[in-house]
Amino acid sequence: MTDARREAQLVFNGLAPEYDRSGVAYFGPVGERLVALVDIGSGESVLDIGCGRGAVLFHAARAVGEHGRVVGIDLSTAMVEAVEKEARERGLSQVDAVVGEGRSPQFPEASFDVVTGGMSVHMLADIPAVLRACHHLLCLGGRLGLSAPATVDHPAPEVFGLRSIARFSAAHDAGSGIYPYAEAFGGARRLRGDLMAAGFENVEIMEEPAFISADSAESFLRWTRTHGMRKLWDRVSPEERCRAERAITAEARARSERTDRIVLRTPVMYVTASRPPLDATTGLSDRGRA
Numbered sequence: 001m002t003d004a005r006r007e008a009q010l011v012f013n014g015l016a017p018e019y020d021r022s023g024v025a026y027f028g029p030v031g032e033r034l035v036a037l038v039d040i041g042s043g044e045s046v047l048d049i050g051c052g053r054g055a056v057l058f059h060a061a062r063a064v065g066e067h068g069r070v071v072g073i074d075l076s077t078a079m080v081e082a083v084e085k086e087a088r089e090r091g092l093s094q095v096d097a098v099v100g101e102g103r104s105p106q107f108p109e110a111s112f113d114v115v116t117g118g119m120s121v122h123m124l125a126d127i128p129a130v131l132r133a134c135h136h137l138l139c140l141g142g143r144l145g146l147s148a149p150a151t152v153d154h155p156a157p158e159v160f161g162l163r164s165i166a167r168f169s170a171a172h173d174a175g176s177g178i179y180p181y182a183e184a185f186g187g188a189r190r191l192r193g194d195l196m197a198a199g200f201e202n203v204e205i206m207e208e209p210a211f212i213s214a215d216s217a218e219s220f221l222r223w224t225r226t227h228g229m230r231k232l233w234d235r236v237s238p239e240e241r242c243r244a245e246r247a248i249t250a251e252a253r254a255r256s257e258r259t260d261r262i263v264l265r266t267p268v269m270y271v272t273a274s275r276p277p278l279d280a281t282t283g284l285s286d287r288g289r290a
């Protein structure tokens, strides 16, 4: 296992109990939007890469229904155990979660109608190889849906709606996948090229606003320690931490779109693409293969 992978595993194992469960809405609504964009239907089979606590996976499970199948894969054992537990408690027999490497999920070719990666695939090394793996796992005509906390085609002066977080992130880059001054996936142009090279068609790369909603500036601040940004907090001195906390809470209050709670607008990149229904190499259609 590489050092980067071991570090990601440790960080996300530690985050799993609180990740997306601290009472702040962001990952769940983004996951729901991704499921709608990729148009997951009843009875379909879905692979969710980097499933975390299931922000995409549980919306996908509702969309496929009891006759469908959703498999989440994540390198964090704690995330996978939490998803399995929640699926059992909610009686979702269509859900499975497995510990594994998202760069090269070990399933036979054409195993899934849909592959999703919510706020996860942009963090993986060697994006072209990941996209080729996704293409291989999709049935002919199958769809891919990805999201990332990023703008499309222009650098963001803000992270999670705030300049103070962008400054903090830029000063302590921790490879967290939070990009203040560069685009996820190396930018839309490069991503489009990588998707086409992997064999995808109908590529759409779009940006939409999402809203981070917390009941107070303090809850919002606590939330920043429950996801990848935790890596930044863990590496600064106590003095610097105090300064950043003051700047973030003050700006969150000042920029909030509501006065009775904190609501911050932030861009999300959504990507959809499909594997062609006719295999260019074999000439087989989905029906011909079945």
Ligand SMILES: C[S@@+](CC[C@H](N)C(=O)[O-])C[C@H]1O[C@@H](n2cnc3c(N)ncnc32)[C@H](O)[C@@H]1O
Binding pocket: 005, 008, 009, 012, 013, 020, 027, 028, 031, 049, 050, 051, 052, 053, 054, 055, 056, 073, 074, 075, 076, 079, 100, 101, 102, 103, 117, 118, 119, 120, 123, 124, 227, 228
């Ligand atoms: C920011 S979270 C996103 C979780 C979820 N999809 C969501 O939208 O909330 C990223 C997830 O990717 C997982 N992850 C990071 N690197 C990975 C890798 N190489 N293989 C599989 N999972 C990985 C982490 O453990 C974490 O659960």
